[in-house]
Amino acid sequence: MEAQCSLSRFCPNLSIPLVRSPKHPILLKFPSYSSRSSFVRTNHSTSSSVWFKENIACRKNCEIVASASLEGDVSRTVIRKKKLAVFVSGGGSNFRSIHEASVEGSIHGEIGVVVTNKSSCGGAEYARSKNIPVILFPKTKDEPHGLSASDLVATLRSFEIDFILLAGYLKLIPLELIQAYSKSIINIHPSLLPAFGGKGYYGMKVHKAVIASGARFSGPTIHLVDENFDTGKILAQRVVPVLANDAAEDLAARVLKEEHRLYVEVVAALCDDRIVWREDGVPLIQSKDKPGEFY
Numbered sequence: 046m047e048a049q050c051s052l053s054r055f056c057p058n059l060s061i062p063l064v065r066s067p068k069h070p071i072l073l074k075f076p077s078y079s080s081r082s083s084f085v086r087t088n089h090s091t092s093s094s095v096w097f098k099e100n101i102a103c104r105k106n107c108e109i110v111a112s113a114s115l116e117g118d119v120s121r122t123v124i125r126k127k128k129l130a131v132f133v134s135g136g137g138s139n140f141r142s143i144h145e146a147s148v149e150g151s152i153h154g155e156i157g158v159v160v161t162n163k164s165s166c167g168g169a170e171y172a173r174s175k176n177i178p179v180i181l182f183p184k185t186k187d188e189p190h191g192l193s194a195s196d197l198v199a200t201l202r203s204f205e206i207d208f209i210l211l212a213g214y215l216k217l218i219p220l221e222l223i224q225a226y227s228k229s230i231i232n233i234h235p236s237l238l239p240a241f242g243g244k245g246y247y248g249m250k251v252h253k254a255v256i257a258s259g260a261r262f263s264g265p266t267i268h269l270v271d272e273n274f275d276t277g278k279i280l281a282q283r284v285v286p287v288l289a290n291d292a293a294e295d296l297a298a299r300v301l302k303e304e305h306r307l308y309v310e311v312v313a314a315l316c317d318d319r320i321v322w323r324e325d326g327v328p329l330i331q332s333k334d335k336p337g338e339f340y
């Protein structure tokens with residue numbers, strides 16, 4: 046019996062082979078442009094092969110979770126892979142962590158473009174090594190080929206970017222971009238905001254100020270980006286100890302290690318649509334393993 050599949054409503058020209066597998070009655074194989082094809086298993090038996098005409102957009106960006114029942118009706122959810130832009134100014138270790146997680150699959154998103162104000166920085170070099178387009182922003186005397194804010198918005202739209210991730214980017218994001226990507230720009234800062242944030246607080250300056258203050262704890266903060274430095278709603282934090290004999294470099298390394306873990310966890314939630322907004326405007330993360338729990 047052929048499975049009557051109404052997937053065509055989502056991707057009118059979907060051509061995905063339903064093939065029998067010794068272990069599972071049906072495998073929906075999604076040919077994809079990436080090196081890795083994704084399989085979706087269903088647990089119902091049906092006819093051996095039903096073909097759907099494939100929509101190119103779907104093959105490229107969609108992952109369709111489908112289950113065919115004996116009656117032949119197919120319930121499915123179309124999950125469009127999120128497109129990410131990462132903004133860097135320095136070494137790019139956070140960007141690299143996120144990229145590696147997206148390649149191995151723990152982040153259901155792909156980095157479509159990297160934006161930088163320093164074309165020779167480590168993050169830009171890494172992007173070029175992975176064939177990820179690099180855009181210069183803003184236009185400055187050092188970077189005369191940099192884009193204007195309006196051109197940057199148009200370019201990000203052309204890349205179909207869903208979310209913007211600031212990862213060591215050191216310039217103020219203009220209101221035009223913030224309005225164009227409302228609630229869709231996040232930043233990682235290397236202290237427990239609101240402490241040790243704002244203009245002048247970046248890189249090692251932050252860790253030196255933390256140590257000089259006598260604070261016993263520090264750690265990364267991920268927050269939504271608004272028009273000022275580091276004043277957006279806090280989304281996630283992790284705490285690390287400040288040890289009595291810490292130099293700024295020791296604390297920086299301890300915080301950075303947590304940054305990499307935290308940013309991958311938060312971006313994974315972002316790409317899974319697991320960010321929810323409390324009534325007072327505070328963003329929460331829905332637990333992946335316990336959907337009834339938020340943090």
Ligand SMILES: Nc1nc2c(c(=O)[nH]1)N[C@@H](CN(C=O)c1ccc(C(=O)N[C@@H](CCC(=O)O)C(=O)O)cc1)CN2
Pocket residue numbers: 211214215216217218219232233234235243244245246247269270271272273274275276277
């Ligand atoms: N609109 C926003 N833009 C940016 C934010 C933000 O929260 N809102 N976060 C920063 C990142 N950041 C802290 O997390 C930060 C970066 C840089 C500075 C700063 O004082 N910069 C210096 C210039 C430094 C340089 O160009 O080398 C300055 O503006 O004088 C503070 C905080 C990214 N953008």
Ligand SMILES: NCC(=O)N[C@@H]1O[C@H](COP(=O)([O-])[O-])[C@@H](O)[C@H]1O
Pocket residue numbers: 133134135136137138139140168212213214233234235246247248251301304
């Ligand atoms: N205020 C912004 C700021 O200080 N950001 C910090 O710059 C570093 C970038 O490292 P990376 O380039 O290796 O990701 C990170 O520690 C990040 O928290």
